[in-house]
Amino acid sequence: MKIPVIILSGFLGSGKTTLLLTLLKESKARGLNPGVVMNELGKRDVDGYILQEHTGTSVEKLLDGCVCCSRKDELPGSLNALLARRPDMIFIELTGVADPEEIAKSLLEPSFSERLALHYTVTLLDAENMLEYNSRFSADKQLVRTLRKQISGADLIIVNKSDLVEPETLWKIEKAVRKYNAESEIVFTHYSEINVAPLLAGITARTSRTAAAQRSSRSINGSVLKRMNAGQPHGATAVHEPRLEAEPSYSQVAAVTLTFPQAEDSGIYREQLEGFFREWGGSLLRAKGHVRLRGQAEVQLVQFAGNRASWEPSRYPGLPYVVFIGLHLDEQQLTERWSALFG
Ligand SMILES: Nc1nc2c(ncn2[C@@H]2O[C@H](COP(=O)(O)OP(=O)(O)OP(=O)(O)O)[C@@H](O)[C@H]2O)c(=O)[nH]1
Numbered sequence: 001m002k003i004p005v006i007i008l009s010g011f012l013g014s015g016k017t018t019l020l021l022t023l024l025k026e027s028k029a030r031g032l033n034p035g036v037v038m039n040e041l042g043k044r045d046v047d048g049y050i051l052q053e054h055t056g057t058s059v060e061k062l063l064d065g066c067v068c069c070s071r072k073d074e075l076p077g078s079l080n081a082l083l084a085r086r087p088d089m090i091f092i093e094l095t096g097v098a099d100p101e102e103i104a105k106s107l108l109e110p111s112f113s114e115r116l117a118l119h120y121t122v123t124l125l126d127a128e129n130m131l132e133y134n135s136r137f138s139a140d141k142q143l144v145r146t147l148r149k150q151i152s153g154a155d156l157i158i159v160n161k162s163d164l165v166e167p168e169t170l171w172k173i174e175k176a177v178r179k180y181n182a183e184s185e186i187v188f189t190h191y192s193e194i195n196v197a198p199l200l201a202g203i204t205a206r207t208s209r210t211a212a213a214q215r216s217s218r219s220i221n222g223s224v225l226k227r228m229n230a231g232q233p234h235g236a237t238a239v240h241e242p243r244l245e246a247e248p249s250y251s252q253v254a255a256v257t258l259t260f261p262q263a264e265d266s267g268i269y270r271e272q273l274e275g276f277f278r279e280w281g282g283s284l285l286r287a288k289g290h291v292r293l294r295g296q297a298e299v300q301l302v303q304f305a306g307n308r309a310s311w312e313p314s315r316y317p318g319l320p321y322v323v324f325i326g327l328h329l330d331e332q333q334l335t336e337r338w339s340a341l342f343g
Pocket residue numbers: 010011012013014015016017018019047095096160161162163164189190191192286303304305310
C-alpha cells in the first residue's frame with residue numbers, strides 16, 4: 001500500500017506552516033500517524049520546532065538549502081528515515097523558493113514510486129504581496145519561473161492572508177493565477193483556514209487500511225475540487241529518464257542566521273528588532289527566530305513576513321537567534337549592523 005504524500009508549497013511567509021499545523025492536528029484527531037519533511041533555507045529549524053512544540057510530530061529536517069535543487073540529494077535519506085517510522089501519510093513542507101514539480105519527480109524515482117504516491121500538491125499565495133512578485137523579483141529570473149511553477153504545479157491553490165487586502169485584489173489574484181493554472185480549485189483564506197477533510201479523505205491508518213488512498217471531491221470551503229490528478233503529477237518526466245542536475249530554483253535569495261551576545265542583559269527591545277527588520281526595505285523577505293526581549297524572562301517567537309512583524313510566547317530552550325532571508329542580502333553588512341545594535 002502506497003503512503004500518500006502531500007506537498008505544501010508557496011512563497012516565503014505565505015502560510016504553509018500555519019496550514020501544516022492544522023493538517024497535523026486533524027490527522028492526529030483521526031488517529032493517523034503523520035510524518036513531516038520540513039525544508040528550511042536557513043541553518044536553523046524554526047518551523048520544525050513550532051510543529052514539535054504544538055503537535056508533538058516527529059519532523060525530518062532538511063536545513064540550509066532547497067530540497068528541490070541544492071539539497072535534492074538529501075530528500076531520499078529524509079524520506080527513508082520517515083518511512084522507517086511507518087507513517088500513514090507524509091507532508092513535505094518546501095522552502096518558499098522551491099519548485100514543487102521537482103519533488104513530484106523525485107517521488108516517481110524507482111526507489112520511491114513503489115512506496116509513495118503523490119496525493120496533493122497545495123500552493124499557498126500571500127494575497128497582500130503576490131501581485132508584486134514579478135516586478136520585485138525581476139532580477140532573479142529563476143525565482144520568477146519557480147513562483148509560476150508553484151502555481152502551475154498545484155492541485156489546490158490557497159490565496160491566504162485575504163484579511164489583509166480588499167476584495168478587488170482577490171479578483172486580480174484569481175485572474176493572475178488563471179494564466180498559469182486554468183483548472184485547479186482556488187480558495188481564499190485567512191490563517192490558511194480551510195476544510196481539510198477533502199485533503200485527508202481516503203487516508204487511513206496502516207492498521208485499518210483496506211484500499212489505496214483516494215482523493216475526494218468533497219468541498220473545501222464550499223467549492224468542489226475541479227481537478228483530480230489521478231495520474232502523474234504535472235510536469236513529471238518518465239521514471240527512466242537520465243537524471244539531470246536540478247537547475248537552481250532561485251539565484252539571489254540567501255539566508256543568514258544571527259545569534260545574540262551571551263551576556264545576561266543582552267536582550268533586544270521589540271521596537272528595536274522591528275526597526276532592524278524594516279531597515280533592509282524590500283531586500284528582507286522574511287525573518288523568524290526565537291528572541292529574548294530585554295527585561296523579559298520568557299522567550300518570544302518573532303515572525304516577519306510581508307513587512308509585518310508578529311510575536312508570540314515560545315518555550316524554545318536553546319540560545320536565541322533570528323534567521324534572515326532576503327534578496328541580495330549583504331551578509332557582512334547585516335552582521336555588522338546587528339553587532340552595532342548590542343554595542
Ligand atoms: N494577517 C495574517 N497573517 C497570517 C495569515 N496566515 C499566516 N499568517 C502569519 O504569517 C506569518 C508566516 O506564516 P507561516 O505559516 O509561517 O508561513 P510559511 O509559508 O510557512 O513561511 P516560510 O516557512 O518562511 O516559508 C506567521 O506570523 C503567521 O501567523 C493570514 O491569513 N493573515
